[in-house]
Structures are given as C-alpha cells and as structure tokens.
Amino acid sequence: MKLDLRELIADPGGKKSFAFTLSPADLDFDGVLEYLTPITVEGAVENHAGLLELRAGIRADMLCQCARCLKEFQKPLEQDVHVYPAQELEDQDSVDYYLIEDGCVDLEEIMRDALIFSFEPRILCGDDCKGLCPKCGKNLNEGPCGCVEDLDPRLLALGQLLEKE
C-alpha cells in the first residue's frame, strides 16, 4: 500500500493516519506456524516542522512452535515501528530513513522490513524452556525423564586424579 505524502510534506504540523492489514505471504518466519488473526497495521505520519516521522503498530496472534521443546503455543505479535520518511537519503544504510518516491512511501515494505529486522531468530515457549531430553525425547518442562546423564569421560578422569592426591 502506497501512502501519498505530498499534501503532508506541504503542511508543517500536519498528520496523516493509516490503517490496513498486511499479507502474511512474505512473513514466513522460523517458528511461526500460522497467523491466527489478520495482521493489522495502524499508524500515522506527522510533519514536525519539515521532518516527517512515521509511527505504527503491527498486531496479530500467531501460532508458534518452540525451537527447543517443539511445543505449539500462541503468542501475540506486537511490533512497534518508528521510521523517518525522507526526500533525500544522506546515509543510504540507515534503517530508520525511508526514501519518498514520487511523493509516496510503500507502507508494506516498511512494515515487512521492521518485522524482518527485529524478529527473534529462535522463538521459545519461555526463556526457561528446558527443551527435550536428547536421549529419550521427553519434554523436560513436564518433569524429569529418568535418563541417567552420562558423565563426561574427561570429568571422570579428573575425578580419579583428584581422588589419588
């Protein structure tokens, strides 16, 4: 969706709001199985004495799979976006500035970039997820599995050395 900023550029102090839904097609992230609701975007561009500032919030409910224990769980997508549409880019590499082309910015591109830039590479069901037992595959969040952990042979050797002394 293109947002036409020509009127806003000519209106210091002005504001232009927008709301739309983002297609999940290009938002294929590791660990996200499905988007359970439409991905909504709401925001506005404000002209602060010539400097344009775009703020938006992306919201949806996702069905995710934990990278450690493989459990499926629901998680809200809550991404805030804050960028500056600019008519000239001095620093081409800056992620905060977006070039205005023919008076417009591409809102979908801005939202997609923000999500890709900040998405967690490994989605976990919780920071303290214990994962699966590498031996029997039991989900250790549900309790211990009873497997005896093999002692590292180097530790064993060290233990024998210490006993001798």
Ligand SMILES: [Zn+2]
């Ligand atoms: Zn987990």
Ligand SMILES: [Zn+2]
């Ligand atoms: Zn086990």
